[in-house]
Amino acid sequence: MGSKTSNTSRQARIAEMRRAEQARDRRNKIIAITVSVLVLGGLGGFGAYVLNKKADQVQAKEDLVKKPVSAEQSWDVKKLGRNHVTKAVSYPMKPPVGGDHNPVWMNCNGDVYTTAIPDVNAVHSLEHGAVWITYNTKAAKGDVEKLAKKVKKTPYTLMSPVDGQAGAIMLSAWGKQVSVDGADDARVDQFLAKYVQGPQTPEPGAACTGGMAAQ
Incomplete structure (x- = not known):
């Protein structure tokens, strides 16, 4: 009788340890997924910021090019x-x-x-x-x-x-x-x-190196 009780107690402890381990695994998975989402979200937001900034720079340059240069x-x-x-x-x-x-x-x-x-x-x-x-x-x-x-x-x-x-x-x-x-x-x-390499250029893409340097 005592042996059966001891065996049952041991099995209960093992089952409890397995449940705790499974719960720990679930928590770790949830944490990993949450961190991944946050990181990807942050990267996505940063990427969008970089793309928007680049687009603004391109637009600003296009605006400069379109306008006539005063007193030119x-x-x-x-x-x-x-x-x-x-x-x-x-x-x-x-x-x-x-x-x-x-x-x-x-x-x-x-x-x-x-x-x-x-x-x-x-x-x-x-x-x-x-x-x-x-x-x-x-x-x-x-x-x-x-x-x-x-x-x-x-x-x-x-x-x-x-x-x-x-x-x-x-x-x-x-x-x-x-x-x-x-x-x-x-x-x-x-x-x-x-x-700089604008539409007025007679030979666009021609070299700016390999010529005469300072004397």
Whole structure:
């Protein structure tokens, strides 16, 4: 009789332990599922945030491109020529925005030149879809430094000093040019958005590396 009682008690304990283990397994599964849902929900929310932010950035750039650049000058580049020449060229504007030019382009993959560069090589860079930011001695040092940082982060751009230009800071693309008031002028970003590899580019996708570097 005692043996039967002991056996029954042992079986009861085993059954209780199994029930406790099953309950623990259920709790762990519920916790795992809950955590997974929260993580996926968080990732989904973060992903949606990133996508929305990217869409806003694209829309902002499209808005910049659609608007005309205030006080921008344009030239009929068909009248300026696009021949490759090895001689000096006299351009009707300073800095030049097009015309005959040297067969070798200035490197324009975010290149910042601290001394003057040859116009005939820079014009070739414009033909490849680059934007050339130039400044003279009237430009504030802080503006020059800010613009240099922007250029270094922007492919198909180059920057250099140009003595004798009309504006303190000027931006030039193939057939396009504008003078701006400073590095924070909204037209800087607008001009870059419109004309870096923009529709005015005679040779879109042409190289901005492998050309002439600083001398």
